Amino acid sequence: MPLINSERLLSDLRHLRTIGAVGQGVVRPAFSAADMAARDWLRSRFEEAGLSTAMDGVGNVTGKSPNTGPAMLIGSHSDTQPTGGWLDGALGVIYGLEVARTLAEDSTTCHLAVDVVSLQDEESRFYGCLGSRSLCGLLPPDAISQAIDKDGVTLPDALREAGLENVPHEALDLSRYRGFLEAHIEQGPHLEAAGNRVGVVDSIVGLGGRRFRFIGEQNHAGTTMMSIRKDAATALFALAQGINDAFSALAGPRSVWTMGRVEVRPGAASIVPGYAELELQYRDPSMTMLDAFEAEVDRLVNEVRARDQATVEMSPSRERIAPVKMDETLRVHLGSAAQKHAPGQWVDMPSGAYHDAGVMAALLPTAMLFIPSIGGVSHDFSENSHDEDIVIGCQVLADATAAMLLDN
Amino acid sequence: MPLINSERLLSDLRHLRTIGAVGQGVVRPAFSAADMAARDWLRSRFEEAGLSTAMDGVGNVTGKSPNTGPAMLIGSHSDTQPTGGWLDGALGVIYGLEVARTLAEDSTTCHLAVDVVSLQDEESRFYGCLGSRSLCGLLPPDAISQAIDKDGVTLPDALREAGLENVPHEALDLSRYRGFLEAHIEQGPHLEAAGNRVGVVDSIVGLGGRRFRFIGEQNHAGTTMMSIRKDAATALFALAQGINDAFSALAGPRSVWTMGRVEVRPGAASIVPGYAELELQYRDPSMTMLDAFEAEVDRLVNEVRARDQATVEMSPSRERIAPVKMDETLRVHLGSAAQKHAPGQWVDMPSGAYHDAGVMAALLPTAMLFIPSIGGVSHDFSENSHDEDIVIGCQVLADATAAMLLDN
Numbered sequence: 086m087p088l089i090n091s092e093r094l095l096s097d098l099r100h101l102r103t104i105g106a107v108g109q110g111v112v113r114p115a116f117s118a119a120d121m122a123a124r125d126w127l128r129s130r131f132e133e134a135g136l137s138t139a140m141d142g143v144g145n146v147t148g149k150s151p152n153t154g155p156a157m158l159i160g161s162h163s164d165t166q167p168t169g170g171w172l173d174g175a176l177g178v179i180y181g182l183e184v185a186r187t188l189a190e191d192s193t194t195c196h197l198a199v200d201v202v203s204l205q206d207e208e209s210r211f212y213g214c215l216g217s218r219s220l221c222g223l224l225p226p227d228a229i230s231q232a233i234d235k236d237g238v239t240l241p242d243a244l245r246e247a248g249l250e251n252v253p254h255e256a257l258d259l260s261r262y263r264g265f266l267e268a269h270i271e272q273g274p275h276l277e278a279a280g281n282r283v284g285v286v287d288s289i290v291g292l293g294g295r296r297f298r299f300i301g302e303q304n305h306a307g308t309t310m311m312s313i314r315k316d317a318a319t320a321l322f323a324l325a326q327g328i329n330d331a332f333s334a335l336a337g338p339r340s341v342w343t344m345g346r347v348e349v350r351p352g353a354a355s356i357v358p359g360y361a362e363l364e365l366q367y368r369d370p371s372m373t374m375l376d377a378f379e380a381e382v383d384r385l386v387n388e389v390r391a392r393d394q395a396t397v398e399m400s401p402s403r404e405r406i407a408p409v410k411m412d413e414t415l416r417v418h419l420g421s422a423a424q425k426h427a428p429g430q431w432v433d434m435p436s437g438a439y440h441d442a443g444v445m446a447a448l449l450p451t452a453m454l455f456i457p458s459i460g461g462v463s464h465d466f467s468e469n470s471h472d473e474d475i476v477i478g479c480q481v482l483a484d485a486t487a488a489m490l491l492d493n
Numbered sequence: 494m495p496l497i498n499s500e501r502l503l504s505d506l507r508h509l510r511t512i513g514a515v516g517q518g519v520v521r522p523a524f525s526a527a528d529m530a531a532r533d534w535l536r537s538r539f540e541e542a543g544l545s546t547a548m549d550g551v552g553n554v555t556g557k558s559p560n561t562g563p564a565m566l567i568g569s570h571s572d573t574q575p576t577g578g579w580l581d582g583a584l585g586v587i588y589g590l591e592v593a594r595t596l597a598e599d600s601t602t603c604h605l606a607v608d609v610v611s612l613q614d615e616e617s618r619f620y621g622c623l624g625s626r627s628l629c630g631l632l633p634p635d636a637i638s639q640a641i642d643k644d645g646v647t648l649p650d651a652l653r654e655a656g657l658e659n660v661p662h663e664a665l666d667l668s669r670y671r672g673f674l675e676a677h678i679e680q681g682p683h684l685e686a687a688g689n690r691v692g693v694v695d696s697i698v699g700l701g702g703r704r705f706r707f708i709g710e711q712n713h714a715g716t717t718m719m720s721i722r723k724d725a726a727t728a729l730f731a732l733a734q735g736i737n738d739a740f741s742a743l744a745g746p747r748s749v750w751t752m753g754r755v756e757v758r759p760g761a762a763s764i765v766p767g768y769a770e771l772e773l774q775y776r777d778p779s780m781t782m783l784d785a786f787e788a789e790v791d792r793l794v795n796e797v798r799a800r801d802q803a804t805v806e807m808s809p810s811r812e813r814i815a816p817v818k819m820d821e822t823l824r825v826h827l828g829s830a831a832q833k834h835a836p837g838q839w840v841d842m843p844s845g846a847y848h849d850a851g852v853m854a855a856l857l858p859t860a861m862l863f864i865p866s867i868g869g870v871s872h873d874f875s876e877n878s879h880d881e882d883i884v885i886g887c888q889v890l891a892d893a894t895a896a897m898l899l900d901n
Contacts, residue, residue, distance in 0.1 A: 307700070308845035316751070319737055323736045336719065340716065345714060346761060347760070352756075353753050355753065402762060403762075436716075463712075463713040
């Protein structure tokens with residue numbers, strides 16, 4: 086199997102890091118000037134690699150091999166969180182480029198077709214996984230016209246600003262592809278903690294969420310007796326603690342849940358809160374567990390409604406995302422390559438975070454590869470991985486891609 | 494006993510309401526232009542009633558009877574909440590004026606000494622009960638120089654602006670007074686709910702508070718397994734629910750507690766909260782209950798510290814205020830007068846809110862009288878009472894004042 090050029094790989098990653106760099110991290114939210122500059126630079130690098138390139142009407146940058154298929158599509162996203170790490174997304178895009186170059190340069194693999202993609206707005210500035218959803222035809226009709234970022238910028242305005250207003254949206258050519266591969270930094274501590282160099286993702290966990298509104302009655306904290314209070318915070322505490330107790334009892338080894346958003350109003354020590362909000366998010370690799378969590382939440386909400394004086398309203402806080410299984414054949418190829426380059430130091434594992442691969446899996450056989458994150462850090466300027474792990478991951482991906490395409 | 498002039502009483506209350514009026518309510522925070530205008534007007538009304546008047550260096554307006562003591566001091570505060578009701582404080586000041594006038598006009602009581610006072614900043618724009626604390630010599634040394642309102646205005650600047658910079662601070666003449674009487678609208682629903690017209694306060698509840706800070710570790714809500722999380726919100730929910738459970742089990746009939754301030758950061762659905770704050774306030778007429786609440790909080794904090802991953806810090810959120818018993822003799826006089834003017838429609842009751850009377854009680858025999866609040870509304874533009882109840886309350890206070898002073 087051809088060897089990747091580790092110097093070229095690291096040098097491209099480091100160059101991409103300079104676009105939007107802030108300290109150790111990167112600020113390159115979708116459609117920002119830095120994001121568009123990064124996409125222009127990626128496109129030029131794709132071209133230098135002999136790929137035919139395009140940027141479509143939602144900002145996806147593709148580089149297509151001149152070879153006929155079946156092709157492998159490899160990539161991730163080059164947009165970042167508002168304060169992002171340098172590898173999140175970028176790693177998977179540059180891996181795709183390096184694999185395309187490596188296979189094209191070797192006489193045993195130069196006939197294989199590897200296409201590369203940098204998808205747009207995986208990080209939800211406007212609409213999570215905008216690029217992959219658009220490519221797969223999975224965007225709701227009003228998604229683009231209605232999307233707005235947290236500062237009030239609309240997606241149509243951002244597209245106009247980026248010069249993409251009248252550019253066509255690419256649709257995935259299903260006849261061309263054998264599958265989609267996405268490499269990513271783990272965003273968790275498991276690989277590092279166990280001394281592993283590579284993770285082969287077996288599933289992307291599903292997730293759901295609930296938003297609760299508690300409507301009570303604002304009152305004087307000294308003169309309003311407990312028996313007649315309608316305290317929105319009391320109902321919130323009861324529900325939140327109930328959820329923590331019940332989910333702990335139910336949870337599987339990969340279950341996680343979070344109540345990250347809590348608002349209590351008016352928010353003064355001397356005033357009985359008249360209004361509160363709580364947001365719950367839960368993830369699990371199994372649909373059955375997500376169902377069980379939701380049934381438990383329904384039960385607890387009814388319990389709090391029956392006992393507490395405040396009114397409790399519940400609504401889904403987001404579209405539920407079903408757990409996604411990765412393609413078995415692609416996984417086996419990734420595992421074989423991992424075993425060759427990191428013998429005994431790789432593992433099958435679920436992805437706790439969502440990824441474009443979760444979208445692409447609806448249309449194409451899809452698999453993911455993880456490399457370790459130092460300290461498990463994610464969505465933070467300090468996110469990092471060891472160069473050696475970056476190199477091993479790319480070599481595993483190159484080997485597996487060649488093997489899959491040669492398999493056909 | 495002499496009868497009050499109800500028309501004059503209501504007319505003075507209504508005139509005071511026009512100073513700083515906003516809709517049905519009043520905006521007259523301490524040292525605002527409206528507050529100072531109200532104090533000037535009060536001073537002129539005190540003078541018209543034959544009292545010798547002064548405004549001292551913290552804004553207290555006093556009107557003293559030309560008669561020698563023993564005197565009764567009657568009053569409350571004319572400053573309001575940022576969005577206050579028209580009777581809160583104002584009622585007790587105008588009652589004092591009307592009682593002084595009524596007794597002065599009657600041949601059987603014109604030799605009695607009734608002084609009137611409008612105390613300053615009971616409502617804590619700068620320093621809660623500033624006026625009564627200053628009058629009683631109970632202000633900490635730096636209180637005035639350090640006090641600052643929520644908009645950053647310092648108390649020394651406000652005093653300069655009000656022209657009070659070099660005005661002496663009055664000290665209570667203990668040799669003159671038989672006691673202090675404060676009338677107030679109830680700020681709660683009890684009198685109205687039970688069909689009572691008058692409440693004779695037996696005690697002002699004490700209160701204490703605790704501020705909790707939860708220091709966890711901010712993390713990705715998808716990839717951070719439950720076992721290694723340090724979730725600040727989880728610890729907050731556990732403590733808050735623990736407090737609600739434990740206090741419910743301990744509480745006496747007049748215990749109240751409130752967790753009105755809750756902050757969870759960074760406050761995003763997809764991020765494990767790294768930091769949270771909670772504020773608890775508890776009130777009870779008995780010191781023993783306040784002690785028991787605090788012991789329970791200590792126990793629960795240690796329980797959460799032992800079980801949860803986040804660090805919990807606790808500190809007092811405010812100076813503890815001890816419960817204050819009202820003077821027995823004054824109460825009996827108020828009760829007799831109430832029984833005469835509202836037979837079977839008055840009640841002994843604690844005050845759940847704090848008042849200047851709580852300060853004055855440290856130096857003088859003190860009692861309080863409540864009149865009903867329509868709907869129990871307090872600290873709101875819509876606060877109100879029925880004219881008939883306003884009149885009855887003042888007559889009860891006049892009768893009781895005469896009886897107490899004739900008693901000597």
